[in-house]
Amino acid sequence: MGTDTWERRLVQDTRQTRRALTIWGIAVLVYLAAVFHRTSLGVVSLEAGTRFGLGPAALGTFTVLQVGVYALMQIPTGLLVDRFGARRVLTVAAALMGVGQLLFAFATSYPLGLLARAVLGVGDAMTFVSVLRLVAAHFPARRYAALAAVTAALGALGNLISTLPLAVLLDAAGWTATFAATGAVTALYAVVLALRVRDAPPGSVATRREPDSLRVVLGQVRHAWRTPGTRLGFWVHFSTMFAPTMLGLLWGFPYLVQAQGLARPAAGSLLAVLVIGAILGGPAIGTVISRRPECRTPLVVGYLLAALTVWAVLLGWPGGHVPTGVLVAGFAVLSVGGPASSTAFALARDYNPLHRVGTATGVVNVGGFVAITVSALAVGVLLSHFEPLGATTAFRLALLAVVAVLLLGLWRTSVWWRRARAVVLDAAARGEDVPVRIRRRAWDLAPA
Template identity: 30%
Template sequence: MSTFGQQAVYTPTSRLTDRAYLAWATVAIAYAIAFLQRVSPQSVSLSFMHDFNTDAAGVAMLASSYFWGYTLMQIPAGLLVDRYGVKRVVLGSMIASSLGSAAFALAPDLLDVFVARLIVACGDALVFTALLKLVAQSFTDERFGTMSGISQLSGYVGGMIATTPLAAAVSGFGWRACFLFIACVGLANLAFARLALKPDPASHSNKTLREVVTAAGQSLTHIANWGCALTFASHFAVVTTLSGVWGIPMVAHFFNISQTAAGTPLLAFMIGNMLGSIFLGHAADRAAAALDSALIRICALRMVLTAMLLPPLAHAFGLVYVTIVFTALGLVAGGTVPLVLKCVKKLYTASLIGVGASVNTTAAGIFAGASQTVISFAMLAASHVPGTDAVHNKAAIGDAGYTALIVVLLLMSLPGIAGPLLMRSKLIAR
């Protein structure tokens, strides 16, 4: 009788807990797919250029279309989740991402590619905000930190799949078949999520989109907040361009190897990112009193590691050396985000942290999207100067082109030095 009573008490709780984990898993899978979509251009770029008879400018368009769509949806993302609830937003996000992925796989020309990737990005932009809200709603305070950390790691798993595994699949089956498969996985996850996610309670939020935009505009009247936006935008644009757009093509060119083999250093980067976000996140707590100095040092270290990928050094020291550099870059990148988030909380306070996150992510998307055109122009211009190794092939990028890439990335890193200096006085005051 006692045992029966215990079952009566604990079984409903256990079922609710199991359902919470199942619901979380569906949204975590959606976030992994979103991260995969963001960094996938590096694994498909060579096949993409061949199929559409384009060059680095076409790859830049492929990458920038995602950044622009992602940026457009950042400001309203938090409002949509608060107003309409997790389930409706997540299901809409999954539909957009899956249909956009299928449209990308079937796109006959570059204009259709741009539109398809824009749709994918608009859907993917909502996922992480919804995932964090779901964690806050479904788990106790004692488990919130653990579950939010695991949620972030789910994205890195998607990033890992976008390296060597995706490159191998593209080599074996073609990029169109791969993205059709991704669309099918997304639709299957959509059906699962529809069953696993609980209906959302009616929202009591009085916020309007106009109020959110007004608050974001007011935040940009403070120079320290500009410094925070510059810091994160510099980090995001540099790391994503290197690890998500040009990393695999660059390594493949350096060592004349397949995209599958060239994905190994980028896989190491993602693993480093995971480890950095876990272990260096602890260090961020100890650096709370000197966030500005810590961000300047970590930006300088990122610049040194980026410069270590210059073609002469890569050719001289080999693939193992490049893999080690990418691993170190991953550790640094993973450790940067906790430092920036601490700055956001200090500058915006807890009541406006959503606005702070939107402002920083929007700035990062704009900087990353706009920079792709500049990067592609610099790479093509340098590669096709008479006397370089790619001058006879319009689509080819040679050592000079990848040298130009590294130089532009170093210039793009400079706001990461200036940003903390602009935040210094306000961080000290708080």
């Protein structure tokens, strides 16, 4: 290759990389907004209870509805992204989130508040899968895991903004002005997405399929679900991200204020530990699993065991009032769950063909939000039941639901880890190409 040709190729590659990073950056901003809107109720949960006249169970319904809608929309979102492209889906998502937050700004009744959070949940559900689809289309496969983790970490900035800064803004401007302004900005951002984002790099053709029959669509979902790597990704996501997200979305703030006796600013700062840990942990874990993908699931299992230890300490502390230093350390460990969940999307990307990545990613993403829905609802119901015992005891008993969900996730993750390993090992023995080379261990020989 001549010098001139090499230089032209280098310039072209540099331009393509810059273009890809620009598109990714624009898309990440809408995901940041989605996380902000999703978690905004966590800091204002006490105000929401007063505004709408709600008890713990009814207040929990806000989060359960929003997250439940999110979970239900994941597979349809994956199909929509594969069918229409990420740009269109992201544009609609931004518009829906803006409308939902505007409705929430002016809602004064419980039914209208629920409607607002449901609309917000639909828009939120369309963002992360779409961003990851853009990453898969614009970047090499070897960079996917790292960029997925960094995407999640940057999205966590939205959670950080929804803690102390949102609380300060609410005190200064009030409920209506704050949520109306954030909703309007998000809706207007849809224009930027429509004009600047592209589904595929220049020179390539973005895949578009003709509308499929219901049978074909269900077959596509079934193929994704039957892939052991997808199933493992589902349970990894189920297990890792639900606890810190559930705390940030709803029950963390009341737990710290009512059960632990912290002042509101201190509680907001402690919730920020969950976000800062995710921001710092995302790039670190993304780098590790990109360079050594065989470490993905062992890292997840290690986190789950550490998380169980944290919950044992928090819920078993004598007297129930946990020292602030222990709370900070425990929340820091739990914060790693968000970055660890990015391994689930790397599994979906590695073990599914590109035309099915959106669908497989949607299937995987359902896992964590099913766990959030179940745990948030269970905590709210148990809090209402144990309320006469006092806030400290009620929260200790109610949060046992989180431990139960975590144990279920750890069990299913371990089962599908072994099954996915068996498929990879068998394929490698037949001489087939496999995404990750692993060595057979003694425990691989036992029946899965």
